Amino acid sequence: MWSAQDVARDQVRRQASGLAMAAVAGKVAEAAVRERETAEQLRRGGPVSEFQTDPERLAAIWAAKHVEWRRVRDLMTRAGWGVYEPERDIEGSAWAREREERRAGVLAARAAFEARRREGADELRAELWLSAAPSRLVRAAAGRAGVAPVQLLAQLAERVVVGEDGTVSVPPFTPSR
Template sequence: MTQIADKATEAAQRQRQRETRQQLDSPALDRGPYDGDPQDLAGQWRARHTEWRPLTALTDGQSRPVCSPERDVQGSTWAQERDAQREAALTRRTRVAERAEGLPR
């Protein structure tokens, strides 16, 4: 009876390892903008920063008011949602990486 239980446990473990390996080897599902490679994300934000620099200079030069988070309730809500999505994606990525470290190659 113990041998059967041991074999069942080993089979379940192999199945979990196979599923994890498939997840790691397959293209990521669309889980939002934060599940990609962190280096790619950093590059995207650098490009956006560069893109917005001329606009910032223009508004500063014309003494135009800038967006105030206190007055932009919808934008602030979206920013909070993006932050929550980012944290969830980073947590998922960490969990998958930790599980993958324990898998045999």
């Protein structure tokens, strides 16, 4: 769901909160080393660790983290901050809002899909073959009511009453459009 840049920005924003300039500089150096290590591992091939099976993604995340840590360091230097405060980081805050909006959109779409799937599980789709005589009756009744035969049959099905003894009946009704 998130790109390597999104992951890096989120993690750096959380980890940098309250860090002094010296600690941020240390994180920049650490990210540079990790970027180099994961890029080398990617060139050699194979999994980076037993927990990380996608070396390309890990290398992309560390490259993005290195970029983000440098951005935070440069922002702190330009603004003269002694400590990083995520709320004061306008660019980082905008990215965080965008990520949260995308996440909320994805979650809403997933919830809507699940609701449609649950509703679909309650639906019954059937193909009905009637002999000539009942078919003519259904077509004639549908024609008089001004509805399609399939609509008339659906309205009949909606009004089915099952008695205690298992008998099935439909009380008289007037089909509607």
